[in-house]
Amino acid sequence: MxxxxxxxxxxxxxxxxxxxxxxxxxxxxxxxxxxxxxxxxxxxxxxxxxxxxxxxxxxxxxxxxxxxxxxxxxxxxxxxxxxxxxxxxxxxxxxxxxxxxxxxxxxxxxxxxxxxxxxxxxEASRAERLIGGSKPGGVMVTGALQGLVYGAGARPFRRPLILGTELVSFSAILTCRHASIRPVAMVEPSERIVARAPSGLLPQVLGIPLYLATDIAEIRGGERVEAVVLATATGDVTIETDGVVVTGRxxxxxxxxxxxxxxxxxxxxxxxxxxxxxxxxxxxxxxxxxxxxxxxxxxxxxxxxxxxxxxxxxxxxxxADRGATVTLAEGPLRYVMPQRLSSDGPPALNELQLRADRPARGRLSLRAEGREILGHKVSVRPERRIRIPLPAGNYPVQVVFEEEP
Amino acid sequence: MVQSQGTRQRYDVAVIGAGVIGCATARRYAIAGARVLLLEKAADILDGASKGNSAILHTGFDAPPGSVEAACVAEGYREYLDIREKLGLPLLRTGALVIAWTDEQEAALPELIDQARANGVDDVQMLSRQETLSREPGLAPTLRASFRVPGESIIDPWSAPLAYLGQALAHGAELRRNSEVLGGRFDGEEWELRLAGESVRARLVINAAGLFADEVDLALIGTRDFTTRPRKGQFVVYDKPAAALASHILLPVPTKITKGVVVCPTAFGNLLVGPTAEDQTDRRTARLVPEALAALRRRGEEILPALKEHTVTAIYAGLRPATEFKDYCIRSHEGLNYVTIGGIRSTGLTSALGTASYVFGLTEAAGFGFDAPDEIAWPNVANISEAGERDWQRPGNGGVVCQCELVTRREIEAALEGPLGARSLAGLKRRTRVTMGRCQGFHCSARLAKMTRDVFDTPMAERLDHD
CATH class of the missing domain: 3.50.50.60 (FAD/NAD(P)-binding domain)
Structure with missing residues (x-):
């Protein structure tokens, strides 16, 4: 080279x-x-x-x-x-x-x-998510699992538990199947599957038990994962498993x-x-x-x-100069991107992209100097696209979500 | 001396436990000319108490004056500074600030300064609130005052013991891993230690078994002077951009039980918050508890408010081998050719070299002497800290494998080779920092699995084509 x-x-x-x-x-x-x-x-x-x-x-x-x-x-x-x-x-x-x-x-x-x-x-690692327990081998994000299976022709575990139900979580299931790995459970902290159908039907189709409103309380094991303690709405459940795939986020x-x-x-x-x-x-x-x-x-x-x-x-x-700012008011919305407008040339990012932290209903609006430029009623859910057209001029705008009780 | 398995083998000194104390002790006797055997029950060295600490080289300013601990810490500090360049070990002279956040803590500062001076640390300096903030602008402005201990420093907690052991091996010491001492007998002249499937003989036995030192005493000499009371410490490590938030080791005013939660830079360019201090009976498992980790995050953010905007890279927990006594429990059992090193709590990394010299002094007084070599070897350990040049900066490194910590292929290959080569992922992490960065193995797991396939006792993954 x-x-x-x-x-x-x-x-x-x-x-x-x-x-x-x-x-x-x-x-x-x-x-x-x-x-x-x-x-x-x-x-x-x-x-x-x-x-x-x-x-x-x-x-x-x-x-x-x-x-x-x-x-x-x-x-x-x-x-x-x-x-x-x-x-x-x-x-x-x-x-x-x-x-x-x-x-x-x-x-x-x-x-x-x-x-x-x-x-x-x-993806956010086990450390970033502050998941408790001991630190055995066999805890990894989907990306690492895919690298091992498709990149190294290796199988890091046989009966793992999958944490998360985002789109990538179902990619983890498909990767497992490719390597004859049989997940023992899929666990989702929120009350609903995050990804859209049809992916959301996959656990049911494959017979993988799905635990909603459940989080990992503790990972157990010495050299390798031996069990995971789940905190469910009705109390702790211990599941024997030899790995944990920490997906998404x-x-x-x-x-x-x-x-x-x-x-x-x-x-x-x-x-x-x-x-x-x-x-x-x-x-x-x-x-x-x-x-x-x-x-x-x-x-x-x-x-x-x-x-x-x-x-x-x-x-x-x-x-030319820096564009005016796009800001986000407090509420169920997590972010807005891009964070600035531009006055010169056609935009490369031609809409405001938003995501929500949690499910919510209400009025989503774009305001300039406190006045609404545009707005409509919406229902939002985490990890789903929310879009607003760019405002016509180059002046500071704020994205506001007024939640319905 | 080549002997087949199952036969007896003779040594001058057998050290039980390859933690930081065992490694430093093996070094001390080996460079004095002793034929040393270091026995470790785990698959790799540094697998017990030594695997989770805050990586601070303490001056000993807050040690109880007159204690064995104070003496070992002071001597360990001095010797580290003396030998570190010859072994290629880093030192980040950050200094520490002991910060008072309440009236009560502020009132305690003068006494702590007196204690520092009594311990021979006389360059401490009282700082007003303003002076403190001008040195550390990231601190929460609610602080009252502080004092600065310029000598407190940060070191690499993995490379230091590795370098001590490397020097011991260069002087003929032997390391045996997966070698638990199952029992032993002293015949009045020599010890016979029973291992799985074989036994070894040594004139002198040094118990540096850390969390299990009291159990080893019971097994070998039938009595114990103390009981291990494991004290868990959990830590949170922040990603590298957070390191810019603090240039000092930030210490609270200590209590009788603990030095308290520390915020400090690491030798690898991260920022560390911890430890907790939680008594438990389990000697093996240091369980991470989400609530405690979240509390550490909050404590960190109270000290450095901008920490809120930073992400966590790693979490870990360690066990300190505390006992019912405040001081170290070091005892030479004369007539038994046996020394116990117990109760090395938070300060073991700093005191290791000093503790080794202290023990050497005890056995020397009891009549143990060796033929000193003509020359002392100083093998260099590879630098993995931010304090010196790294392998990725040099040509022929084979390319970067671990992207977050910039670990090269050549570094990994070197860490897998030789009598000190890593035999587990945990061991490889400690030698190179692979997978210890922000992605925690997202990028490099596949390549590591391939590179370590025929090396690790337990492979990272099985081959798919074995079906």
Whole structure:
């Protein structure tokens, strides 16, 4: 492999759907040098380890398995002329923009005219969720399970318990089935399955006992998991199991951005951006699941492409002032993204994306100087898309959710 | 000396327990010329009390003056500073602030300063509220006053004992893992220790069995001077951006029972909050309790309000081998060629080298001497802390495997090799920090499973193609 270039037009951190679609689009728009830095040994991102359908409708107009989809994204970016470097980790960001990277060759510095941070999201770990008990082997997130099964041809347990009922939780079940692993139970802290049907029917179809309104009270075991104590509405239940898959509760992989000085929105957990994907720091952009937890690969792909167009425009003619702020009033809503509007050029992120913390009904409205610009009655649930069209002008707006009792 | 299994083997000294105290003790005798055997019942070293501590190198400013603990801590601190560069061990000279949050605590500060001076720590410095806040702007402004202990430092709690043991091995010491001492007999000159399937002989036995020191005493000498009363400490580790919130070790005013909840940077660039102090009878399992962890988070946020916006990377719990006595329980059983090192509570990491010298002094006085080698070897331990250059910064590292902690393929391969090589994921974590970052194995589990397939006693996963 040739040495890393010292200077490029655009450096993209992360070779997943958002980063790869941005790379292809930037090359299509005539940007001379586009470098994709991927820390894993192969580019492609999370779909690479999703050995199941459906991917690819939006991008390739046909249903595909995750790995084939990932390979197609890489091929498309490479054919467009992007320089894709796997096994290369970005260790810090600095003004300029500049990047410090490491690979087998040691450390290198790269100067870029623009940097797109597309580092994606990951699931919350057992530690982050403060799950109690001992610390045996065999407790892992879905991503690690998929890596072991599809990446290493390995089976870490035979009868695990699955915590969570998000879309990814059902991906965990499919991964288990691929490796002849039989989950003993699926556990959901809230009162309803989080994911939409038909995924929600999977436990029933496969005969996996489902515990709603139940949380893990304690993990037991020495070297390996031996049992899990569940706190249910009617008391503690002990289930013998040899593993725990801690699924979902995604959060943006934003530590690099945060350490690099990009302003982080504590509600999304990702960098604050305007409707063109510009972060708080000049020359740094963000797209894909680093912006918010969590969207499908297809939407990330689309977002990467749209932000790429904004970057290409800015390279030709630098952006004007910072846009007005978009804020969120207290209530059942967890976040709103983007966090700023923009006055120049068509927006890359063409709607306000919201998520709720808990189920609620009420009036969702957008206000400027206390006056309602638009609003309607809605019913919201966690992990479901909520969208509001962008306001027409560039003035501060607030998203308000007035809950019905 | 090559001998087949089941035959007797002779050593000068057998040390029971490869925690930080056992490793330091093995080192002390080995560099003095003794032929040392270190016996560990677990699959790897540092598997008991030594696996969960706060990684602080204490000056001993708050130790009870005149105690064995105070002497061992002071000597351990001094020797660590003396040898650390020769072994490649890091030191983060952060200093500590002992912070008073109430009138009562503020009133207790002068006495603590006197105690520090009585312990020979005379560079402590009283700070007003304003002075404290100007040094640590992230602290909650409700604090009253503090005093600063410049010598309190942060070290790497894994590499230090590994380096001690590495030096012992360079001087001919042997380590046996999965080797529990099942019994033993002293014939007036020599001990015969019974292990599973074999026995070994040694002139001198040193019991450094930590949480099980009293049980080992009962099994070998038929009596015990103390009873282990395990005291659990739970900890919460924050992700690296939180490390910018504090530059000192932030200590509360201690009580008689505990040093209290500490907030401090780690050698790996994180921020640590803990420990709790919970008495229990179970010596094996330190159970994490969500409510206690949430309370630690809240306590951390009371001290550093901006911590609210930071995420937790890891949670862990350790057991301190406390006893019914406040001081260490170190006793040389003369006529039995036997020393017990018990009751090494929170300060073991700091005191290890000092404790080893203290014990060496006891046996020397009892007539144990060895032929000192002409030269002392100083094998370097690989640096995994933020204080020095890391392998990812050098060419030929094989690429990064653990992305959160930037652990390279070459570092992992090195940690799996040799007589001190890791034989479990827990052991590999302690040598390299793999999977200890924010993603807790999301990215590197698959590659680790492949790399360690034929190395670990219990593999991380079975092969799918074995069906």
């Amino acid at each position: 040739t040495r890393l270039p010292a200077e490029v037009d655009v450096a993209i951190i992360g070779g997943g759907p958002a980063g790869l679609s941005a790379a292809a689009e930037l090359k299509r728009l005539g940007v001379a040098s586009v470098l994709v830095l991927e820390r894993d040994s192969e580019a492609g991102g999370v779909p690479r380890l999703c050995g199941h359908s459906p991917f690819g409708f939006r991008e390739f107009h046909r249903p595909m398995f995750g790995p084939a989809f990932a390979r197609a994204l890489v091929a498309r970016a490479r054919e467009a002329g992007a320089d894709i470097r796997p096994a290369t980790t970005v260790t810090s960001l600095g003004p300029g923009p500049r990047l410090t990277v490491t690979s087998d060759e040691g450390v290198a510095e790269i100067a870029a005219r623009a940097v797109l941070v597309a580092t994606g999201a990951r 995604f959060r943006p992989e934003s530590t690099l951005a945060r350490l690099g000085g990009l302003e982080i929105d504590t509600h999304t957990g990702g960098p604050s951006v305007d409707t063109c994907g510009r972060s708080s720091e000049p020359g740094f952009y963000a797209a894909g699941n680093i912006l918010r937890p969590v969207e499908t690969a297809g939407r990330c792909w689309e977002e990467g492409r749209a932000v790429a167009r904004a970057i290409a425009r800015d390279l030709a003619a630098p952006a």
